[in-house]
Amino acid sequence: MSSTLLLCFLIGYFGVLITIAFVTSKNSSDNSTFFLANKNSKWYLVAFGMIGTALSGVTFISVPGEVGSPGGNQFQYFQFVLGNAVGFIIIATVLLPLYYRMNLTSIYSYIEQRLGHYSYKTAASIFLLSRTLGSAARLYLVVLVLQRFIFDSYNIPFWATVLISLGLIWSYTFKGGLKTIIITDTLQTFFLVLSVFLTIYFVTDSLNLNVGQAFETIKNSSYSKIFFYEDFISSKFHFSKQFIGGVFVTIAMTGLDQDLMQKNLSMKTIGEAQKNMFTFTGIFVILNIFFLSVGALLYIFAAKNGIEVPLDHITGKPRTDxxxxxxxxxxxxxxxxxxxxxxxxxxTFATTDSALTALTTSFCVDFLGMSKKENAEKPGAVRKRHLVHVGFSLLLFVVILVINALNSSSVVSLIFLIASYTYGPLLGLYSFGLFVKSRGLHDKLVPVVCIVSPILCYLFATNSSALLGGYVFSVELILINGFITFMGLLLISKKTDQQTRF
Structure with missing residues (x-):
């Protein structure tokens, strides 16, 4: 497919999104609409749209690529997905009722009421850091593809491609915010799901197989192994590591993340929010099976046609992405x-547009105090929100350029590595708030604990083989990080007579 045709396709696609943004944000550009869509979202639209936000271009490209990676990953990622499903259920039954009971706009307001001012600012800062890094890594991958297959032929530099991509996202999110995002994400998720099924059809057709034969071929191939129980100590793929890691990564990256929770909080009742989460969980699990199937079919197709895994332009090494x-x-x-x-x-853009809106919301609410009606309605408040939106777009731009200069590994691995170190302290903070009722924190020391914890976690993980008889950490590392944070909070707390309940 020619680069010119791909570019025309991209322009047409964004033309549709910008038109939707114009219609949905007409006469509704105030901060209440931007932050929570006036709490009038339909649960079924949110449930479907969240699929696109949760999966991202990383799942679309990197997960299929990982199936046949040199490490022999096969379908081991599905172990992690099963843990994700349990994590989503915990979010729906434990965290969502808490957020609705407290009528939150930013979920980090809970930390302020439960643990104190400095704890609250620390939690919000961790989210801003985590989501900025994670979203930049996700967008980096799709920009890399756009650069390689479209913009290289026009001699447009990588940095310009990044700027163009972010400019397009900003253009359809800056005014309507969450109200626009819910509609555009629903549309984009439809395109994503349609693309997965059509890709399976086209690849199987190219292999001269029908769908039934294709899945039988996958089942009998060397790629279809799901459960790994061998070598608990040194293997990153052991079921217990992947499953437990999947549970806690999901609780942290979804339940303690303003981006996905913001959409749940935009519904009228907790019942609708829970229906959204349960529906979303079922679709999420099923769709990941198809993503892994796409990966197996791609490697089978590549082997049949003598196609090698492409090499990275910088390192010259195979890049499964x-x-x-x-x-x-x-x-x-x-x-x-x-x-x-x-x-x-x-x-990819369903993920990035949502993240950009959540980053803007968190900063405006958690650091500029716009959850208070008098602040949100002050003259110039909307203009201030626009400036914050531009600021985070530029920050994502800088971070993507840094990732491009430093990273050459699978992006899905990079994202979960980032999550393990940045979301771990959030896991510790919320665990302390929820389960330790009779101790008060030395609030000013909380930022220190949340900085020291990832450092100790890193030192522990890099030396785990020597300390633990060859044990190698995988995604369950986030649990260790959260535990270190929790123990640090216990050390800076003291027993109080009054119990706090939320």
Whole structure:
């Protein structure tokens, strides 16, 4: 598929999103609409739209690529997905009732009421750092694909491609905020799901298989192993590590994350929010099975047609992230290529637009006090929110350039590594707030604990093989980080007579 045709497709796609943004934000550009969509969202739209936000372009490209990676990952990622499902259920039954009972706009307001001012600012700062790094890593991958298959042919530099991408996202989110995002994410999730199923159809057709034969081929291939119980000590893929890590990564990255929780808080009742989460969980699990199936089919197709895993331009090493776009755009027909671009663009921008809105909301509410009606309605408050929105767009731009200079590994691995170190302290803070009722914190020392904890966690993880008889950490590292934070909070607390209940 030619770069010019891909570029025209991209322009048309964003034209649709900008038109939707114009319609949905008309006469409703106030801060209440931007932050919580006037608490009038429909649960079924949010449930479906959250799929695109949760999966992202990383899942779309990196997860299929990981199936046949040199480490022999196969379908081991599904162990992590099962842990995710349990985590989502815990969020729906434990955290959502708490957030609704306290009528929160920013979920970090709970920390302020429970633990204190400095704890609150620390939690909000951790989110801003975590989500900025994670969102930049997700957008980096799709920009890399756009650069390689479209903008290189026009001699447009990588930094300009990043700026163009962020400018397009800003253009349809800056006014309507969450109200716009719920509609655009629903549309983009539809495109994402459609793309997955059509990709399976086109690849199986190219392999001269029907759908039933394709899944039988996957089942009998070397890629289909799901559960790994061998070598608990030194293997990162052991079921217990992946499952437990999946539970706690989900609680931290979703339940303690303003981005996805902001959408749940935009509904009228807790019942609707819980229906949203349960529906979302079922779709999420099923769709990941298909993503892994796409990965197996791509490697089977590559082996049959003598296609090598593409090499990274910087390191010269194989880069599995690029196998899917290489096959879709260079070895399939025009329609499958267009379907791939549709899915990739939808997946990535559904994640980034939502994150940009959540970052703006958190900063405006947690640091500028816009949750208070008198502050939100002050003259110039909307203009101030616009400036914050621009500021985070520029920050994402800088972080993506840094990631491009430093990273050459699988992006999905990078994202969960970032989560392990940045979301761990949030896990410790919320655990302390929820389960330790009779101790008061030395609030001013909380930022110190939340900085020291990831450092200790890193030192422990890098030396775990020597300290623990060869044990190698995987995604369960976030639990260790949260535990270190929790113990640090206990050390700076003292027993009080009054119990706090929320």
């Amino acid at each position: 690029l196998l899917f776009p290489t096959i879709a755009l260079n070895h399939l027909a025009t329609i499958p290529a267009a379907v791939f671009m549709l899915g990739l663009t939808a997946a």
